[in-house]
Amino acid sequence: MSGPRYCLSRMVLAGAGLILAGLLAAPASAQPVKPSGAEVWAANCGRCHRLRAVDAYGASQWDAVVAHMSLNARMTPDETEAVRQFLVEGARARQAAAPGSGILASAPDVRQFAFTGVGLPLPSLPRAVAACSSQTGPAIFKAQCVVCHGAKGKGDGPAAAALNPRPSNLSDAGRMAKLSDDSLAKVLTTGRNAMPAFGKILKPEELRDVAAYLRCLSGAHPPAGSK
Amino acid sequence: MAAERLGLGLSLALAWTLVQAAPASPQAIHVTGYGSVEFLSQQGSKATFDAHNLNLILVGKLRNHLFAAAEVEYEHGGEEIALEFAYLAFTRIRYLNLIAGKFIVPFGSFNVNHPAFINKVPGRPFGFDRVIPVTYNDVGVMVRGGLPTGRLTRVTYDAWAVNGLAGDPGGDLRGMRDNNIDVDGSKFFGGRLGFVGPHGFDIGASVHTGVYNDENDLRVTLFGVDATFQHSGFELKGEFVQANQQTTAEDLKKRGFYGQASYLATTWFEPTVRFSQMDFPGESNRDLREVSLGASFYPSDFGALRIFYRVNKERSVTEVKDNLFIAQFTVGF
Numbered sequence: 001m002s003g004p005r006y007c008l009s010r011m012v013l014a015g016a017g018l019i020l021a022g023l024l025a026a027p028a029s030a031q032p033v034k035p036s037g038a039e040v041w042a043a044n045c046g047r048c049h050r051l052r053a054v055d056a057y058g059a060s061q062w063d064a065v066v067a068h069m070s071l072n073a074r075m076t077p078d079e080t081e082a083v084r085q086f087l088v089e090g091a092r093a094r095q096a097a098a099p100g101s102g103i104l105a106s107a108p109d110v111r112q113f114a115f116t117g118v119g120l121p122l123p124s125l126p127r128a129v130a131a132c133s134s135q136t137g138p139a140i141f142k143a144q145c146v147v148c149h150g151a152k153g154k155g156d157g158p159a160a161a162a163l164n165p166r167p168s169n170l171s172d173a174g175r176m177a178k179l180s181d182d183s184l185a186k187v188l189t190t191g192r193n194a195m196p197a198f199g200k201i202l203k204p205e206e207l208r209d210v211a212a213y214l215r216c217l218s219g220a221h222p223p224a225g226s227k
Numbered sequence: 228m229a230a231e232r233l234g235l236g237l238s239l240a241l242a243w244t245l246v247q248a249a250p251a252s253p254q255a256i257h258v259t260g261y262g263s264v265e266f267l268s269q270q271g272s273k274a275t276f277d278a279h280n281l282n283l284i285l286v287g288k289l290r291n292h293l294f295a296a297a298e299v300e301y302e303h304g305g306e307e308i309a310l311e312f313a314y315l316a317f318t319r320i321r322y323l324n325l326i327a328g329k330f331i332v333p334f335g336s337f338n339v340n341h342p343a344f345i346n347k348v349p350g351r352p353f354g355f356d357r358v359i360p361v362t363y364n365d366v367g368v369m370v371r372g373g374l375p376t377g378r379l380t381r382v383t384y385d386a387w388a389v390n391g392l393a394g395d396p397g398g399d400l401r402g403m404r405d406n407n408i409d410v411d412g413s414k415f416f417g418g419r420l421g422f423v424g425p426h427g428f429d430i431g432a433s434v435h436t437g438v439y440n441d442e443n444d445l446r447v448t449l450f451g452v453d454a455t456f457q458h459s460g461f462e463l464k465g466e467f468v469q470a471n472q473q474t475t476a477e478d479l480k481k482r483g484f485y486g487q488a489s490y491l492a493t494t495w496f497e498p499t500v501r502f503s504q505m506d507f508p509g510e511s512n513r514d515l516r517e518v519s520l521g522a523s524f525y526p527s528d529f530g531a532l533r534i535f536y537r538v539n540k541e542r543s544v545t546e547v548k549d550n551l552f553i554a555q556f557t558v559g560f
Binding site for chain 1: 340
């Protein structure tokens with residue numbers, strides 16, 4: 001090998017070595033504020049291909065697909081884990097809630113699962129609405145929901161254009177007034193269309209808070225006495 | 228010598244990662260893939276259907292940090308059956324994924340994003356078949372990953388050592404692929420450094436270099452830059468590649484470029500236009516331009532019907548009437 005070419009090969013090798021050394025020395029604390037799995041999914045998975053519906057695959061299939069795609073997209077470890085949680089754990093929750101699974105068989109059960117978890121008293125959603133000024137609901141909404149439903153819940157988030165059907169308009173008071181607490185709880189817990197099952201992604205109290213915030217968004221509540 | 232040392236070091240790292248892999252969790256194995264069927268009507272040729280491809284991809288998370296993937300191509304009604312890639316990936320080291328086997332060389336953007344269900348315009352842009360010989364896969368080792376730089380932004384990197392291209396002096400680069408067992412013993416090295424930002428912003432620069440002839444005295448070096456920007460359904464993307472190829476006479480500089488714009492007007496309709504150009508020194512009949520105009524129709528999240536008309540122009544010799552109408556149905560599953 002002649003001199004200049006030998007030098008070029010050496011330079012490439014040296015550059016690769018420097019990159020490797022830097023990577024191995026990179027502290028885990030270098031990661032900034034972690035985005036939610038929904039955000040990572042919407043920001044990355046639609047870059048090269050259309051967003052695949054979250055119910056397109058089961059949990060183990062998503063596990064393999066996420067491993068494959070995160071390599072191709074060169075995602076960071078935290079981004080990979082966030083989107084894995086979003087898709088894989090969401091699929092597990094969806095499977096657990098499927099008819100015949102013996103779990104969440106009825107609407108009241110769903111509401112119990114979504115809003116109380118184990119050992120917590122079942123609150124009524126109108127009571128939860130009193131927590132409109134809570135910080136938790138908006139924070140969860142921003143992290144998990146804005147990407148599809150938009151900042152004001154109008155169904156116009158960054159990922160909305162790629163979704164069919166489009167995300168619901170959560171600020172539509174007429175529509176939200178017709179949605180019973182039970183129906184809202186079921187959708188949040190088990191998912192629908194491209195929306196993942198948040199039953200295992202969020203804690204019961206987080207589900208309660210974000211549901212309360214959804215009522216705040218539209219200012220609409222179900223008819224008195226409905227569940 | 229350096230290549231042997233690098234190979235030895237990476238082999239030891241692979242072995243260590245494998246030995247240290249976490250206890251087996253339930254394996255997640257999935258068969259995925261893509262396929263496309265086309266109707267082509269080109270000036271000067273007879274119209275034809277083409278069962279372009281049905282490619283099956285096996286992806287498997289074997290252990291927590293051990294991943295395998297392989298793609299088998301069935302193309303053009305069975306005329307071509309080939310292994311597109313087959314590799315093992317080790318992801319135990321934070322920010323550094325180690326890949327070994329046969330993989331698609333991540334030079335630029337189009338070489339990776341060529342499948343029909345991803346590529347919004349049927350067919351390759353000029354320059355992305357003979358300057359960078361898409362689809363270019365090779366056998367070797369690679370490290371790749373992403374380093375966080377902010378919320379949903381990251382610096383990405385790929386660095387690889389592969390068997391490389393091999394062929395006759397001044398030969399067509401496309402014919403130098405498939406060097407599965409290195410015939411000239413000379414390895415190619417390359418990498419891509421990129422940045423992924425908000426609004427679908429993705430930019431990168433790539434290089435790939437090595438000697439390609441039996442006498443080990445002629446080098447070919449590929450340079451490339453690629454960029455993509457997406458916002459509210461709009462997408463703009465472009466890529467440039469240049470190959471500097473030494474020959475026994477005068478060196479050759481081959482260049483290719485494309486720019487593409489699309490707009491997702493509704494969830495099911497996306498008009499797209501692409502311009503591409505290729506420059507070959509000394510072979511003016513290969514100096515070509517293309518304008519493709521058409522639209523994609525999406526019946527679901529995994530299928531697309533693309534209707535396009537491609538205008539091909541010769542730049543410095545007599546015009547050849549070879550414009551092309553293409554209807555393509557493609558799925559990614």
